[in-house]
Amino acid sequence: xxxxxxxPRHLVMGMTNKKSLKxxxxxxxxxxxxxxxxxxxxxxxxxxxxxxxxxxxxxxPSRFSPECPNSxxxxxxLHTLQPEDSALYLCASSQGFSGNTIYFGEGSWLTxx
Amino acid sequence: AQKITQTQPGMFxxxxxxxxxxxxxDTSDQSYGLFWYKQPSSGEMIFLIYQGSYDEQNATxxxxxxxxxxxxxxxxxxxxxxxxxDSAMYFCAMREGPFKAGGTSYGKLTxxxxxxxxxxx
Numbered sequence: 001x002x003x004x005x006x007x008p009r010h011l012v013m014g015m016t017n018k019k020s021l022k023x024x025x026x027x028x029x030x031x032x033x034x035x036x037x038x039x040x041x042x043x044x045x046x047x048x049x050x051x052x053x054x055x056x057x058x059x060x061p062s063r064f065s066p067e068c069p070n071s072x073x074x075x076x077x078l079h080t081l082q083p084e085d086s087a088l089y090l091c092a093s094s095q096g097f098s099g100n101t102i103y104f105g106e107g108s109w110l111t112x113x
Numbered sequence: 114a115q116k117i118t119q120t121q122p123g124m125f126x127x128x129x130x131x132x133x134x135x136x137x138x139d140t141s142d143q144s145y146g147l148f149w150y151k152q153p154s155s156g157e158m159i160f161l162i163y164q165g166s167y168d169e170q171n172a173t174x175x176x177x178x179x180x181x182x183x184x185x186x187x188x189x190x191x192x193x194x195x196x197x198x199d200s201a202m203y204f205c206a207m208r209e210g211p212f213k214a215g216g217t218s219y220g221k222l223t224x225x226x227x228x229x230x231x232x233x234x
Binding site: 056092097 | 117158206215221222227
């Protein structure tokens, strides 16, 4: 059982839909991250939350809206997406800054039609 | 800005042979961390091995070892005795930071382009 769980694993949505991706970590970590992995591109950091406060937003369009209600849960709300937003969205969590404590979830495959 | 380069888009290896996946990095920081992840077709990023910049010995984890050459800024992954289940995408990553926020600290990972490893029977 992975320490970072993402749901749903697969999502197909129309450009006018509103949907959300969910991430939950069971590791007691204090930072959570959203990464985007598009075809033939390196993983791109989207958002960072540290103790439920958004501390990084890497020029992500407003059609992606993150939410971190507590240190264990992270959401990515999706609204009026474009086909080019189709990608694998990976959630990760970490504890402080030491060693190898950055763990990823299984990812959510998003297809925008 | 930090940068990770993986120059091998694809690699092939025979089962039970060893293979080296290349990774070079660029940073002006003195303290940094280097990671390797395995990503099977299912999408999950599986942590394999970690090397801290101040670690004097090369990291090893079972069949995985990291050939860390600090002066050359390289952190190659060596997989010994390859298995069919090793076929996957492999990513090298470097951690930036620490960044301070709200009384705690966090890091950020910068990833390379990845190398697709195929193990032949």
